[in-house]
Amino acid sequence: MKQRSSSRTPQALRDIRSMNVVAIHPQDQDGDELLAQLRRIGCKVQMVWPAQDSLPEATDIVFLAVRPETLCTTLPWLDARGAPPVIPVVAYENPIIIEAVMQLGAYCVVPSPVRSFGLLTAIAVTLNQHRNRQTMERYVRRVEEKLAEQRQIQRAKTILMETRSLSERDAYELLRSQAMTKREPIESIADAIIKAHEVLGFR
Template identity: 85%
Template sequence: MKQRSSSRTPQALRDIRSLSVLAIHPQDQDGEELLGQLCRIGCKVQMTWPALDTLPDATDVVFLAVRPETLSVSLPWMNAKGAPPVIPVVSYENPIIIEAVMQLGAYCVVPSPVRSFGLLTAIAVTLNQHRNRLQMERYVRRVEDKLAEQRQIQRAKTILMETRNLSEQEAYDLLRSQAMVKREHIETVAEAIIKADEVLRF
């Protein structure tokens, strides 16, 4: 088990070295240290301050300085589909800052003053958790789509049962046979029946 885990580490590090990172941070001592450490890791880094309304293309990770003066700043890209994960760089620790970090959906933080220790771990943990969240979101969407399809089939069966005086099994068998004849998915046939019923009722 340990051997398998160690064999994954080089690839994980290579993945981190290929990242495109945006550092939204003032060009102060902390900012210079952050930039230097990210460059030493091998990341492609772009630094900006203040925050941008839109992100550069293919941004994989965002480091964001969270400070009292930035709490009211709007980040439109945060809610965009496919937005990259954010790693906050935190100079203060109080309830307001903690709440801001939580609203960013951060998996971990980098404390100020920035040091080399912990930076690589923060990136690795963030990427892993972000991938897990995306996988979970895809799974939830598939489940929701499947449930929607099942509801559609059930509705089509009900229409056939009412209009043709069929049992539930007979209605389903009719749906399935029509799907085979037309070489369509059963959900497609069900949708057609529902639309036809809506037109006739109208």
């Protein structure tokens, strides 16, 4: 059987070893083991307890102990744009814990008691999925922006068609020629026409 190429593995491991990790976890046996294993991997780790309203700058990934103390705590950074992915550390499986894990948007969990096995895999999977999600979100934003621009152009064409008795093709050509003359994007010309129409009340 032909083996699959592992050329990406060294770079992935280097990425993990250079990460800044925040572990929101009490300094108990699990916390000590988590800290030791993360340092053994090569991560730069900062232990935090209790959970804070903000994270240190340049945090790449967060380990979060899912306990009663964190379940009843609001974490504003979770909803911030560009928030780092979270790996929950869970000691129990019950509906409340499962719901909390789902709300965190976690891709995998680390069970308690913490062990060395599975920790590196959890980090690698979480980072890969998080990057895939970021790529998809950027694509969706670009599509939404493009659709918004097309709607603006269409609205500007409609205004020109109504105010200058132009065909749709001629209205678009007028927009395009103005964009070329002024050396501006056609979307900017469309936006200017729409604003002028709204301010001056052309009919």
